[in-house]
Amino acid sequence: MALLEADALVKSFRGLRAVGGASFDVEPGSIVALIGPNGAGKTTCFNMIAGVFAPDSGTVAFEGRKMQGSRPDEICKAGIGRTFQIVKPFAGLSVADNVVVGALLRESTSRGARAVAMGILRKLRLEEKADLPASTLTLPDRKRLEVARALATRPKLLLLDEVMAGLRPTECDEMVAFFRELNRADGLAILLIEHVMRAVMALAQRVVVLHHGEVIARGAPAEVVRDPAVLECYLGEETEV
Amino acid sequence: MSARARALLVALAAVLLALPQFAGSYLLSVATLALYFAYTGQAWNVMMGFAGQLSLGHSLYVGLGAYAAAAVFTKFGIGPWAGAWVAIALCVAAGAAIGVLAFRFGISGVYFALLTIAFAEFTRIGFDHIGWLGGPGGLFLKVGQRSSWDLANLRGTPAMFYYVMLALTAGAFALCAALLKSRAGYYWQAIREDEEAARALGINTFRWKMFAVIISAAMTALAGVFFAFYYNNLFPEQIFNIGQSIEIILGPIVGGVGTLFGPVLGAALLTGLADALNNLVAAMGWDIPGVKQVFYGIVLLLVIMFLPNGIWPPLARRLGLGR
Numbered sequence: 424m425a426l427l428e429a430d431a432l433v434k435s436f437r438g439l440r441a442v443g444g445a446s447f448d449v450e451p452g453s454i455v456a457l458i459g460p461n462g463a464g465k466t467t468c469f470n471m472i473a474g475v476f477a478p479d480s481g482t483v484a485f486e487g488r489k490m491q492g493s494r495p496d497e498i499c500k501a502g503i504g505r506t507f508q509i510v511k512p513f514a515g516l517s518v519a520d521n522v523v524v525g526a527l528l529r530e531s532t533s534r535g536a537r538a539v540a541m542g543i544l545r546k547l548r549l550e551e552k553a554d555l556p557a558s559t560l561t562l563p564d565r566k567r568l569e570v571a572r573a574l575a576t577r578p579k580l581l582l583l584d585e586v587m588a589g590l591r592p593t594e595c596d597e598m599v600a601f602f603r604e605l606n607r608a609d610g611l612a613i614l615l616i617e618h619v620m621r622a623v624m625a626l627a628q629r630v631v632v633l634h635h636g637e638v639i640a641r642g643a644p645a646e647v648v649r650d651p652a653v654l655e656c657y658l659g660e661e662t663e664v
Numbered sequence: 665m666s667a668r669a670r671a672l673l674v675a676l677a678a679v680l681l682a683l684p685q686f687a688g689s690y691l692l693s694v695a696t697l698a699l700y701f702a703y704t705g706q707a708w709n710v711m712m713g714f715a716g717q718l719s720l721g722h723s724l725y726v727g728l729g730a731y732a733a734a735a736v737f738t739k740f741g742i743g744p745w746a747g748a749w750v751a752i753a754l755c756v757a758a759g760a761a762i763g764v765l766a767f768r769f770g771i772s773g774v775y776f777a778l779l780t781i782a783f784a785e786f787t788r789i790g791f792d793h794i795g796w797l798g799g800p801g802g803l804f805l806k807v808g809q810r811s812s813w814d815l816a817n818l819r820g821t822p823a824m825f826y827y828v829m830l831a832l833t834a835g836a837f838a839l840c841a842a843l844l845k846s847r848a849g850y851y852w853q854a855i856r857e858d859e860e861a862a863r864a865l866g867i868n869t870f871r872w873k874m875f876a877v878i879i880s881a882a883m884t885a886l887a888g889v890f891f892a893f894y895y896n897n898l899f900p901e902q903i904f905n906i907g908q909s910i911e912i913i914l915g916p917i918v919g920g921v922g923t924l925f926g927p928v929l930g931a932a933l934l935t936g937l938a939d940a941l942n943n944l945v946a947a948m949g950w951d952i953p954g955v956k957q958v959f960y961g962i963v964l965l966l967v968i969m970f971l972p973n974g975i976w977p978p979l980a981r982r983l984g985l986g987r
Binding site: 525 | 845846847850851853854856857858860861862863864865866867868869922
């Protein structure tokens with residue numbers, strides 16, 4: 424049984440169909456990338472999984488349990504953590520307190536939560552900035568903070584919405600190594616939306632390509648990037664000159 | 665809390681405890697009023713400062729609390745300490761009703777604030793029509809003798825009322841300090857900063873916002889009980905007035921929204937300075953109605969322009985304290 428099964432998800436906004444019957448799975452312990460051009464419906468899929476809104480039709484199952492229609496906090500409690508494409512730090516709180524908020528989901532005391540938070544900040548190399556207000560962080564650090572906060576809720580599945588965007592190549596490689604290690608050591612499953620192909624190729628075991636709200640290709644990264652349908656949607660149709 | 669902050673707190677407590685020994689009854693009444701606003705400001709701060717829910721109708725809880733305690737006292741002879749529970753129950757019910765209405769139907773921000781005003785206003789008008797409680801003519805408590813302490817019935821000297829208000833303020837401060845360090849404090853602040861992100865971290869935002877409203881309403885209810893037994897007369901026009909709500913929130917805004925010391929500092933400054941100004945105006949033989957309101961307006965304007973986070977945060981940094 425797959426950890427996450429999204430089946431025939433449909434979502435329209437005021438008649439505009441953002442996602443039209445997308446299906447994909449995430450196996451336990453695997454890393455899946457959701458790619459596609461802007462407006463393909465990737466973030467809409469994420470939001471349906473994370474409970475921001477319910478799909479018009481279709482189902483989301485996590486560990487065999489139907490999740491569509493649940494609230495975001497219930498979905499987080501069930502074990503799905505997420506980051507936001509447009510980062511949402513608790514700007515007035517310190518970096519450490521941001522992560523403590525997440526850690527309190529599974530910790531009964533603030534002291535215990537702080538210990539968990541500091542451990543995660545260390546791994547993400549944010550420990551020196553722990554006492555600074557989150558509003559003072561640079562964008563790459565804010566992205567790290569998003570990840571730290573989501574990880575603090577101890578998810579079984581982590582949804583990453585473009586966490587590599589805006590990172591320098593070396594920073595991107597660091598993040599990739601970090602997620603690989605998490606995946607290898609803790610068996611954390613990851614579903615990521617990503618435009619940075621460097622990260623997708625290095626991280627994902629499987630890639631799902633969305634275009635106009637529909638899945639047009641899926642498979643191993645190396646296969647998918649050679650798929651004519653994928654090339655077409657990114658680069659336009661090949662024409663003889 | 666740092667050692668320095670603790671030392672400051674102890675010094676402040678010592679001065680406040682000794683105040684009735686050297687202050688006359690007039691100064692004591694000003695100090696009692698300052699404490700009253702420190703307390704109500706602290707209660708309001710739980711909702712706005714911690715959880716980010718703007719209430720502009722806290723006079724509702726003062727009024728309901730005051731009328732509840734006064735009514736059971738005058739009509740059934742139930743003392744203020746038992747009456748306080750009636751007041752709390754009533755205010756919690758009112759706060760919960762507003763909370764459910766607002767948070768279930770996604771009313772937030774300015775619209776939430778308007779809802780709180782609406783509740784306070786229609787309660788004011790409603791109480792004008794409750795003949796049993798005196799209607800617009802007011803509800804009066806028998807003024808007891810003022811020379812000895814009768815704590816059980818809250819009848820006594822100005823010093824007694826001062827100490828009761830001081831105990832309430834200290835209790836509210838300790839409660840808020842504890843809440844801020846607890847799960848509730850973290851969750852409230854997360855909701856204040858970004859509700860969607862808070863939800864994504866597993867926080868049932870409805871539940872925690874309700875908790876903030878309930879705590880704030882219950883705290884303010886006690887201020888109402890005090891109000892009733894201190895002033896001995898209640899008029900809907902006065903106690904449910906929006907001016908009362910505004911005066912409650914001025915202290916925390918001037919002192920620092922979301923901080924522990926802000927409401928106390930703000931209330932002390934505003935009450936003290938407004939009173940000094942009143943005396944000055946009277947001494948000069950001038951007659952300027954509304955001078956206090958104008959003064960509040962000017963202070964508010966200056967604080968918002970130059971110290972948008974209130975006086976306390978920069979002062980705390982200057983003193984080398986936390987927040």
